[in-house]
Amino acid sequence: MSSISKTKQDELEDFSSATPARVAVGRAGARPLTKAWLKFRVDHALARDAVCSELSEEFIQSFAAANSYPFLQSAVSTRDEFIQFPPRGKVVDKIVLEKLKTICSSGNDVQIVISDGLSAKAVEKNAVDLLPMIVDGLKMNDISQGTPVVVRFGRVAVGDQIAFALQARLVINLIGERPGLSSAEGLSAYLTYNPSPQTISSDRTVVSNIHERGTPAVEAGAYIVRLVKTILERRVSGVELQKLS
Amino acid sequence: MTSFLSVGIDVGTTSTHLTFSRLTIANVAPANQSPLAKIEKREIVFQSQIHMTPLTADGNIDADAVYDLIAREYEKAAIKCEDIKVGAAIITGETALKRNAQEVIEKLSLLSGDLVAVSAGAHLEALLSSRGSGAAEASRQKRSTILNIDIGGGTMNLALHKNGALISTHCLGIGGRCVQLKGTNGGEFEVIAMTASAKAYFALGDCVFNEQTEDSKPLNVKLADLMRLADAIASDVVCFIKQDPRATALQSLPLTSLEIDWAAPDEIWLSGGVAEFCADEKMNRFEFSDLGGLLGDALVAKLRSSGLDVKIPNQPIRATVTGAGMFSMQVTGSTVDFDINCLPIRNVPLVRPFQTSEELLDRELVHSRLIAALARVDPEMRAATIAFELPTLNSVNDYQSLKKIAACLASAASRVARLQPFILIVREDLGMALGQLFRQAQADMERFALDSSSTASQKSAFTGALIVIDGIDTADGDFIDVGKPVSLDANEIARTLPVVLKTLVFGREH
Numbered sequence: 175m176s177s178i179s180k181t182k183q184d185e186l187e188d189f190s191s192a193t194p195a196r197v198a199v200g201r202a203g204a205r206p207l208t209k210a211w212l213k214f215r216v217d218h219a220l221a222r223d224a225v226c227s228e229l230s231e232e233f234i235q236s237f238a239a240a241n242s243y244p245f246l247q248s249a250v251s252t253r254d255e256f257i258q259f260p261p262r263g264k265v266v267d268k269i270v271l272e273k274l275k276t277i278c279s280s281g282n283d284v285q286i287v288i289s290d291g292l293s294a295k296a297v298e299k300n301a302v303d304l305l306p307m308i309v310d311g312l313k314m315n316d317i318s319q320g321t322p323v324v325v326r327f328g329r330v331a332v333g334d335q336i337a338f339a340l341q342a343r344l345v346i347n348l349i350g351e352r353p354g355l356s357s358a359e360g361l362s363a364y365l366t367y368n369p370s371p372q373t374i375s376s377d378r379t380v381v382s383n384i385h386e387r388g389t390p391a392v393e394a395g396a397y398i399v400r401l402v403k404t405i406l407e408r409r410v411s412g413v414e415l416q417k418l419s
Numbered sequence: 420m421t422s423f424l425s426v427g428i429d430v431g432t433t434s435t436h437l438t439f440s441r442l443t444i445a446n447v448a449p450a451n452q453s454p455l456a457k458i459e460k461r462e463i464v465f466q467s468q469i470h471m472t473p474l475t476a477d478g479n480i481d482a483d484a485v486y487d488l489i490a491r492e493y494e495k496a497a498i499k500c501e502d503i504k505v506g507a508a509i510i511t512g513e514t515a516l517k518r519n520a521q522e523v524i525e526k527l528s529l530l531s532g533d534l535v536a537v538s539a540g541a542h543l544e545a546l547l548s549s550r551g552s553g554a555a556e557a558s559r560q561k562r563s564t565i566l567n568i569d570i571g572g573g574t575m576n577l578a579l580h581k582n583g584a585l586i587s588t589h590c591l592g593i594g595g596r597c598v599q600l601k602g603t604n605g606g607e608f609e610v611i612a613m614t615a616s617a618k619a620y621f622a623l624g625d626c627v628f629n630e631q632t633e634d635s636k637p638l639n640v641k642l643a644d645l646m647r648l649a650d651a652i653a654s655d656v657v658c659f660i661k662q663d664p665r666a667t668a669l670q671s672l673p674l675t676s677l678e679i680d681w682a683a684p685d686e687i688w689l690s691g692g693v694a695e696f697c698a699d700e701k702m703n704r705f706e707f708s709d710l711g712g713l714l715g716d717a718l719v720a721k722l723r724s725s726g727l728d729v730k731i732p733n734q735p736i737r738a739t740v741t742g743a744g745m746f747s748m749q750v751t752g753s754t755v756d757f758d759i760n761c762l763p764i765r766n767v768p769l770v771r772p773f774q775t776s777e778e779l780l781d782r783e784l785v786h787s788r789l790i791a792a793l794a795r796v797d798p799e800m801r802a803a804t805i806a807f808e809l810p811t812l813n814s815v816n817d818y819q820s821l822k823k824i825a826a827c828l829a830s831a832a833s834r835v836a837r838l839q840p841f842i843l844i845v846r847e848d849l850g851m852a853l854g855q856l857f858r859q860a861q862a863d864m865e866r867f868a869l870d871s872s873s874t875a876s877q878k879s880a881f882t883g884a885l886i887v888i889d890g891i892d893t894a895d896g897d898f899i900d901v902g903k904p905v906s907l908d909a910n911e912i913a914r915t916l917p918v919v920l921k922t923l924v925f926g927r928e929h
Binding site: 362418 | 451452453562582754756817818821847848849851852856858859862908909910911912
């Protein structure tokens, strides 16, 4: 490093500060510097932790229970099983759905589902600011909504089943994203019109990268409300929505 | 992707001309992310001839003649005013001080479209010419510090960029037309007009020729005298660039404003009419019968001999007009909030009444700050409304805090009901969120008022129109124009607002 002049060093810092990627981290021989290597290990560990993280008891109490949001679990019984068998995280037992029908209102415009997905941390971090923005916004626009449902061990498609059972026109699944090495706390919102067990991925409109350094949760909330309005008007979501002109 | 035509008009001390450009706005966010509007392409579609600025017999700008001249260029380009969406008409340098600058501005407004900032002011001119010359972009690409000096007939406008970011602008109240000459008369020139700045130079002791001559007698000067005058000015400019205190002589010139912020430049770029001489050695030094040619030569020589790297861009005279046409417009973030009926809106003063985001959590403080800002900026209650730029909201971007802030702002807005629409400028990507929370607070206040059976007029105060924008750089000026929304997709989910920041300075003699 000492061979690089002060201004060159400044330039390098300028460039590398423009991206969270691991550029210009220095090297010792053929290997990265210990500092950079440790940082990489830490970030990797954080990502792995996020994948293995579960919604904490405290969060379930303060977020779901305190607001009387139903809390249920997919057809998976442990986090390990959830990671190893992705399809099982997309379904909910019939008995659970039948019970849900008795406690939740049906036939609403929108059903919100909050799932841990591949980062429960992302949900704990962002849902508190994101959800009330969406709930408020829908209310202001006279769009009816069912009681939000919180799902443990849920993947994106789990929302389709829940919304289908509750006969909602549109489902929003707020779900923890697969962590990367620069953020383990990213949340995505999947919006699907006419959700059903037949829904496929191209039917979904998604807003990704909702986190501190991406789109702020509150701003994403306001934007999702605008998306919901458009999708309900156009009666279509996903790729078909983008094709409209 | 949307593209539209932009115009740049430059009415200077010496020359008047225009440029039409096509700007293309596109969503540059990666797929599946919240949209991000950006001006993706800027192309010049037409450049007018360079005309001498028409003046009346008493030395004012001939507003009608300027109007006709610009109108003819529109015809030549086969472009109608209603085709023009944005742009800027700049009344530059000394011209802005002329008594009828306001009249010219009003005339030009008739020729401009939706959102053409018609304005004057050295800060904006310096900034736009440094963008138009390419100096600002070169500074960004090379990660260097570049000073652009746009030398016109009446003023030199300096803009200093470091790594692409504007550090400061400066104005020196002297230019190529400080002395107007009439042909050679046996090796001598007859001085037919001299500005206060040129006179000041003589008074400073660099006396090339004394003003002993009586008014009736024509003043004749030698080429060597003129060269010494040009050298004296150039030396002071170099002193100023080197931040040598001797350059303080410059400060006594009319129109001069020197900001404090400074960084030693790696390169000096010369643009403006006088720089045309620097670009073309063969050009007749007395083409415009003034000091321009000699001043350009003296500047290049003095800058180079003092070790500064001098660059002359292509078409230096067009730097301001190119900047006005291509770089005056910004686009807001594409998640913003606005009542479309209020748009476009022009000439809104911009104020920053808050230091920290914590202040926004205090309802009474917010109200008193708004009132104080209003009294300061608009004591005569002339402006229809005022735009408030908020401090960074990074530490209060959670739902609860932002809701509280929105409630405080909405409450204050209802008590200053004449601000229609109520305009907020947010630094972070929070415009749409703040807009939603603000409207919610308005609705809550209305409901409360209904409950306590207030009058209808009181009720309406709570539901005033609103514009909340983010994603713009407000360093460009103290007045803002906001245009009609531009959609980034066929479903109009993402919409951005074109914005022009500007400065307005009229007849503020120093």
